[in-house]
Amino acid sequence: MRLADTVAGARILGVGSFQPEHVVTNADLAKRVETDDAWIRSRVGIAERRIADAETLLPDMAVEAGTAALKDTGFDPAGLDAVVVATCTMPNPIPNAAAQVATGVGANGVAAFDLNAACAGFSYGIGVASDMIRAGSARHVLVIGAEKLSDWVDWDDRSTCIIFADGAGAALLGPAESPDEVGVGPVVWGSAGDIASTIRILGESTNKLHQEGQAVFRWATTAIAPVALGAIERAGLTPADIDVLIPHQANLRIVEAVAKKLRQKGAREDMVVADDIVHSGNTSSASIPMALDHMRTAGRVRSGDVLLLVGFGAGLSYAGQVVVCP
Structure with missing residues (x-):
């Protein structure tokens, strides 16, 4: 049995993100629940947030962010080995987001899986992707954090509706061929x-x-x-x-x-x-x-x-x- 060739570690090659166009201000929320701009800013520091419309699905946002990260370096999606989507807000557990996202960015047939560690998900994803690359299981991995929290928020609950929002962010990871090139530390x-x-x-x-x-x-x-x-x-x-x-x-x-x-x-x-x-x-x-x-x-x-x-x-x-x- 022969193990895959390994590299010194991983590095981030590019990043990208996506946010819905619709902005919801604190004043907008004050029309629905008992709150105001000063109260929200003093407790959580938020002035506004972006909320997706009903037609924009979580995988759609993930595809936009992932595509932006690939374009950031001009990387051909056909060269991807894996797509990892960190999320906790898919409407259903099956099908997962990652396989749809892989197809959406132009990487059909690659390894694709969701990872649910909620707000820690992206850092978990970077840790997993880095270890995959270091072990030789993959050379290029697209890690995406994507959430549509608006689907899960009670918009009449002042304690949560002021906080959460929608969006996606991504990073493309690749191999560091020498120790001097390593750009992702241990998780x-x-x-x-x-x-x-x-x-x-x-x-x-x-x-x-x-x-x-x-x-x-x-x-x-x-x-x-x-x-x-x-x-x-x-x-x-x-x-x-x-x-x-x-x-x-x-x-x-x-x-x-x-x-x-x-x-x-x-x-x-x-x-x-x-x-x-x-x-x-x-x-x-x-x-x-x-x-x-x-x-x-x-x-x-x-x-x-x-x-x-x-x-x-x-x-x-x-x-x-x-x-x-x-």
């Missing part, structure tokens, strides 16, 4: 199933998303900074080496709390911190790649920057890794 991941009920879909009668906001906030502001520091250590770096922090865009207060704790451990004051949630809302597994793509387009992230990605959410699940910006 640090885990779970907290003992508090899984804090984020869940309610019973058959409602089928809507429920979140115990304060409990999740306390967990995230306590547990996630150590995960981030662990990812830095596993990559052989120090907090001072991180140029950009891109945590899951769950809540601006959580993002700021994680950044503060990293700076207390040696991260630089000029470390750029993603705040895409302000204009995109919480898009679960899509939030990290979407933030990266938006920041790169805006010039806030440059090729070669050292990025720290940290996803966390329902499950409860979490994962983080250091990557190099393509």
Whole structure:
């Protein structure tokens, strides 16, 4: 028996994203539930979010983001070996999104599977894809985080309707032929199933998303900074080496709390911190790649920057890794 030839590791070759056109502002939500712009901004930091129409399906958004990531490098989709779609909001478990998305981007016949780690899904996907490439199971893997949370939100529940939104983000991973080219560090991941009920879909009668906001906030502001520091250590770096922090865009207060704790451990004051949630809302597994793509387009992230990605959410699940910006 002969094992596949292996490489030193993986690197990100390109990124892309997609958001629906329809913008829902805080003022729009105030027409339906008892809230206002100041209340929403003070609690979650969101000013507006994008919501897809009924005709736009989750795989449609994933195809748009995946196609954008492929175009970012001019990569021929026929050269893909696998498509991984991180999502927790498909309307049904069968068929999965990934096979449809693979066909949609022009990669018929490749390995394709969905991965559900909720808001940590993209970081889980990057970890899995990186290991596939390093082990020789694949050379080029398209990882997409895509969510249509609007299908699962109770629009009369003030605690959730102000937070969640729709969108997709993608990254194309390829092989690093030498150790000097490795651009994806080891994943640090885990779970907290003992508090899984804090984020869940309610019973058959409602089928809507429920979140115990304060409990999740306390967990995230306590547990996630150590995960981030662990990812830095596993990559052989120090907090001072991180140029950009891109945590899951769950809540601006959580993002700021994680950044503060990293700076207390040696991260630089000029470390750029993603705040895409302000204009995109919480898009679960899509939030990290979407933030990266938006920041790169805006010039806030440059090729070669050292990025720290940290996803966390329902499950409860979490994962983080250091990557190099393509």
